[in-house]
Amino acid sequence: MIDVSLFSDRYSVRQTTSDDIGEIFDLCRKNELYYKYCSPFVTKQSVADGMKALPPKKKACDKYYLGYFDGDKLIAVMDFIMAYPDEKTAFIGFFMTDVSVQGKGVGSGIISDLCSYLKTCGLTGVRLGWVKGNPQAENFWRKNGFTETGITYNTDNYTVVVAQREL
Numbered sequence: 001m002i003d004v005s006l007f008s009d010r011y012s013v014r015q016t017t018s019d020d021i022g023e024i025f026d027l028c029r030k031n032e033l034y035y036k037y038c039s040p041f042v043t044k045q046s047v048a049d050g051m052k053a054l055p056p057k058k059k060a061c062d063k064y065y066l067g068y069f070d071g072d073k074l075i076a077v078m079d080f081i082m083a084y085p086d087e088k089t090a091f092i093g094f095f096m097t098d099v100s101v102q103g104k105g106v107g108s109g110i111i112s113d114l115c116s117y118l119k120t121c122g123l124t125g126v127r128l129g130w131v132k133g134n135p136q137a138e139n140f141w142r143k144n145g146f147t148e149t150g151i152t153y154n155t156d157n158y159t160v161v162v163a164q165r166e167l
């Protein structure tokens with residue numbers, strides 16, 4: 001069993017609810033570059049949909065749509081799936097920091113704390129995908145130790161490159 005409050009040494013982490021949709025939307029809509037590669041642009045409805053979306057064969061009990069808070073301020077959002085695609089692997093479906101904190105190591109710190117905690121839980125890897133051609137996402141994940149698995153898949157609007165970090 002994981003405890004999301006232990007995901008970060010620096011920030012308060014909790015499951016978000018429908019009450020947080022407005023604040024999450026505000027964080028997302030400022031990240032314009034991301035939506036250039038991963039269209040369509042965010043809406044409050046797409047945030048609500050993202051809170052419920054699950055990979056194939058996964059159940060809601062393994063899904064955590066998390067807010068990272070510095071005091072009251074939402075500084076990052078993460079869609080986290082336990083045990084996907086296998087029991088020993090966690091999956092990050094989405095990760096975004098507020099533009100006001102970017103470029104200061106906040107995102108890397110969050111991923112580093114997360115990987116340390118998941119290792120203590122016995123997980124052996126973290127998997128995710130970046131949109132092919134998005135330099136911000138690709139550079140960020142590479143800098144944080146993720147490497148391509150060789151798997152890619154196409155959606156209607158873009159190609160996803162699947163990457164993994166071993167813990």
Ligand SMILES: CC(C)(COP(=O)(O)OP(=O)(O)OC[C@H]1O[C@@H](n2cnc3c(N)ncnc32)[C@H](O)[C@@H]1OP(=O)(O)O)[C@@H](O)C(=O)NCCC(=O)NCCS
Pocket residue numbers: 031034093094095096097098101102103104105106107108109129130135136137139140141143
């Ligand atoms: C990617 C993201 C999470 C990084 O958050 P952050 O708090 O700025 O993270 P850090 O300060 O720890 O890392 C910054 C690194 O991101 C990468 N990066 C950030 N902006 C970039 C850009 N415009 N072009 C290329 N690389 C970029 C670089 O590797 C940079 O490291 P560097 O400063 O040593 O070059 C943030 O920019 C973001 O939320 N972007 C939009 C959403 C997104 O792309 N999420 C990832 C895919 S799900």
